[in-house]
Amino acid sequence: MSLRLNTRFRSRSLALLLPVAALVGLSAGPAQAAGTTATYTKASDWGSGFEGRWTVKNTGTTAISSWTVEWDFPSGTSVTSAWDADVTGSGNHWTAKNKSYNGSLAPGAGVSFGFNGAGSGAPANCRLNGASCDGGTTTPGDNPPSAPGTPTASALTSTSLTLHWTAATDDNGVKNYDVYRGSTKITTVTGTTANDSGLTAGTSYTYSVRARDTADQVGPASAALTVSTTGGGGGDPGPGGKVKLGYFTDWGIYQRNYQVKNLVTSGSAARITHINYAFGNVTGGKCAIGDAYADYQKTYDASSSVDGTADTWDQPVAGNINQLRELKKKYPGLKVIWSFGGWTWSGGFAQAAQNPAAFAQSCYDLVEDPRWADVFDGIDVDWEYPNACGLSCDTSGAAAFKNVMAALRAKFGSSNLVTAAVSADGSSGGKIDAADYAGAAQYADWFNVMTYDFFGAWDAQGPTAPHSPLTSYTGIPHDGFNTADAIAKYRAKGVPAAKLLIGIGLYGRGWTGVTQAAPGGTATGPAPGTYEQGIEDYKVLKNSCPATGTVAGTAYAKCGSNWWSYDTPATIAGKMSWAKAQGLGGAFFWEFSGDTSNGELVNAISSGIG
Known part of the structure; x- marks a missing residue:
C-alpha cells in the first residue's frame, strides 16, 4: 500500500455523476401544458457539500429542441461544478441550459445533468422553460406533502426485508407512498410499511420514500436508508455486509x-x-x-x-x-x-x-x-x-x-x-x-x-x-x-x-517552517517524524499535536512551526x-x-x- 501518491498531475477538474439515491419533484410559478418535467435528485450528502442531479423528461407527444432549468438555492448553498449542462448563477438563482448534444428530446425521452454543490440547502422555485417543473397544472394554495420519516428496516433476511416510516403531512391529505430502491420505484402503498423481496444475500441496498397527495402532487423524498441483507459467500463480511x-x-x-x-x-x-x-x-x-x-x-x-x-x-x-x-x-x-x-x-x-x-x-x-x-x-x-x-x-x-x-x-x-x-x-x-x-x-x-x-x-x-x-x-x-x-x-x-x-x-503528513494555521500556507520542508520525515503515526500526533481545525472532512493541526493533517x-x-x-x-x-x-x-x- 503506497504511502505516497505521485505528485505530477493535470489540474483540470473533471466532475463526475454519482448514482441517484432519491428523487424530489419541485414546482413553482404559473402552470404549463403537460409535457415536460424536471425532477431533482440529491445523490449524496457529506455535511459540507453534496452531489445533485436534475432529470428533464419529455412526457408529451411532440419533440422539444432545447431546455432550460432554473431554481433558487438558499443563502450559503451553491453549485461548484457541473456536467452535461451549462450552469450559471446570479446571487441565489441558478440557471442550467442544455449542451449542444442533449437539447433535443423526443416524446418519452429524458436527459440528466449533475453538479457538485457546497452547503446543505435544497432547491426551490423550479422552472422548466419558464413554466412549472411538474409539467402540469397545480391548484393555488395546494402544497405538496412533506417528506416522510427516514425508513427503518426489520425482518431482515438474505433475500427480503420490511420497511417502516413515519407518515408525511399534507394540507389536503396523503393518498399513498412511492417506495424506491435506489432510483427505482419498487411499490406504491397506502400505509407506512412495505416489503421488498428477491434481494441478493450480503448486498447493500438504499431505500427512500415519497408521499403523494390527493391531487397527485409528489413531495420530497425521505432521508435514505442503506441496509445490507444477511448471508453471502466467499468474502462475506458477516451480517453487517460491509468489509472492514x-x-x-x-x-x-x-x-x-x-x-x-x-x-x-x-x-x-x-x-x-x-x-x-x-x-x-x-x-x-x-x-x-x-x-x-x-x-x-x-x-x-x-x-x-x-x-x-x-x-x-x-x-x-x-x-x-x-x-x-x-x-x-x-x-x-x-x-x-x-x-x-x-x-x-x-x-x-x-x-x-x-x-x-x-x-x-x-x-x-x-x-x-x-x-x-x-x-x-x-x-x-x-x-x-x-x-x-x-x-x-x-x-x-x-x-x-x-x-x-x-x-x-x-x-x-x-x-x-x-x-x-x-x-x-x-x-x-x-x-x-x-x-x-x-x-x-x-x-x-x-x-x-x-x-x-x-x-x-x-x-x-x-x-x-x-x-x-x-x-x-x-x-x-x-x-x-x-x-x-x-x-x-x-x-x-x-x-x-x-x-x-x-x-x-492511520497517520498524518506534515510540514515545518509554517506560519499559517489554515491550509494553504508556505513551508520550508517536511516536519520531523519518528521513522520518516513528513509522516507521523496518529497515536503520536493525537497527543503531540492535537487537531486545531477541520477542512474537507478531515482534521489539521498547527503546533509551533509544524503543520499536520490526519484523521x-x-x-x-x-x-x-x-x-x-x-x-x-x-x-x-x-x-x-x-x-x-x-x-x-x-x-x-x-x-x-x-
Whole structure:
C-alpha cells in the first residue's frame, strides 16, 4: 500500500455523476401544458457539500429542441461544478441550459445533468422553460406533502426485508407512498410499511420514500436508508455486509515492534473482517516471498504469541504467517489476504503483465503453498500504477491491469478473494483514466481505493494541504485530488459502488517552517517524524499535536512551526457516514501500527461503517 501518491498531475477538474439515491419533484410559478418535467435528485450528502442531479423528461407527444432549468438555492448553498449542462448563477438563482448534444428530446425521452454543490440547502422555485417543473397544472394554495420519516428496516433476511416510516403531512391529505430502491420505484402503498423481496444475500441496498397527495402532487423524498441483507459467500463480511479491512505490514515487527498479537490486545481483531498481509514481492514476472524471516522463520515466545504458546526451533512455519494462523483460530470469521507489490515492488508488474497466466500460476502456487494454504483466503494486487507513474513509470498499456486481474480470477477461482489497491487520482487524464479499471472490476471482489496521500511534504515548500480530503475545497492545490471525486470517477466508469472501499490512513503528513494555521500556507520542508520525515503515526500526533481545525472532512493541526493533517475518530465518523450514503462496499486502512494501543481509529472505522 503506497504511502505516497505521485505528485505530477493535470489540474483540470473533471466532475463526475454519482448514482441517484432519491428523487424530489419541485414546482413553482404559473402552470404549463403537460409535457415536460424536471425532477431533482440529491445523490449524496457529506455535511459540507453534496452531489445533485436534475432529470428533464419529455412526457408529451411532440419533440422539444432545447431546455432550460432554473431554481433558487438558499443563502450559503451553491453549485461548484457541473456536467452535461451549462450552469450559471446570479446571487441565489441558478440557471442550467442544455449542451449542444442533449437539447433535443423526443416524446418519452429524458436527459440528466449533475453538479457538485457546497452547503446543505435544497432547491426551490423550479422552472422548466419558464413554466412549472411538474409539467402540469397545480391548484393555488395546494402544497405538496412533506417528506416522510427516514425508513427503518426489520425482518431482515438474505433475500427480503420490511420497511417502516413515519407518515408525511399534507394540507389536503396523503393518498399513498412511492417506495424506491435506489432510483427505482419498487411499490406504491397506502400505509407506512412495505416489503421488498428477491434481494441478493450480503448486498447493500438504499431505500427512500415519497408521499403523494390527493391531487397527485409528489413531495420530497425521505432521508435514505442503506441496509445490507444477511448471508453471502466467499468474502462475506458477516451480517453487517460491509468489509472492514486493515493492512498488517511484515516489517512492522522490527523497529515498530507491532506484532500480530497486538491485534488482539488492542481489540482491533474483533472489529474487522479482513486483514491484508503486506507485502509479497513481484519479481521476474512472478509472485515471491517478501521477507522470509518475518513471514515464516521468526520464532515467538509464549508472551508474544497469539495463543500463548512458544514456537519451537524446528516447526515448519513460524513468523507472522503462523501468528496469523493462530489469530484465525481465535477469530474464525476473520479472513486474511496476501498483498503483493506496494510502492517499492510495483516495478515487477510490468514483466508480470507480459504473461498474466504464468504470473497468476506463480501467485497461486505461493499463496496456496501447503505450508500455509489454510491461512490465506485470497490475493490482493497493489500495482502502483498500471500504465502510469509511481516509483517508476509503467508502459504496459491500458488493458494490462484488466488482463492480470482476469488471469488471477481464472486461477484462484470463485472460492478465493481477488482484490486490488487502486489509485485515487480523480483528476482529468490522471491515473484512473490510464487503465481499464471497469474491465478489471468484473474480476475483483473489491477495490481498495487509496484515498489518502493526496498531498504531502514531497512538495517541500507547500502549500500545506490535508493529505486525505473527503471533498474538494476552496484553494485545494490540485483538482480531483479528493475522495469524492475519485469514487465518482470509478462509478462513472462503471465500477459498482459495492466494489469500492474508502481508504483511511492511520497517520498524518506534515510540514515545518509554517506560519499559517489554515491550509494553504508556505513551508520550508517536511516536519520531523519518528521513522520518516513528513509522516507521523496518529497515536503520536493525537497527543503531540492535537487537531486545531477541520477542512474537507478531515482534521489539521498547527503546533509551533509544524503543520499536520490526519484523521480523528470524529472525521472518520463523517467519512464512514459518507461512504454508507454512497453505498460503498466498506472501508480499509493503512495500517494497524499507527493506531493507539486500544485501537481507537479502527473502532471508529468499524462502528462507523456498520
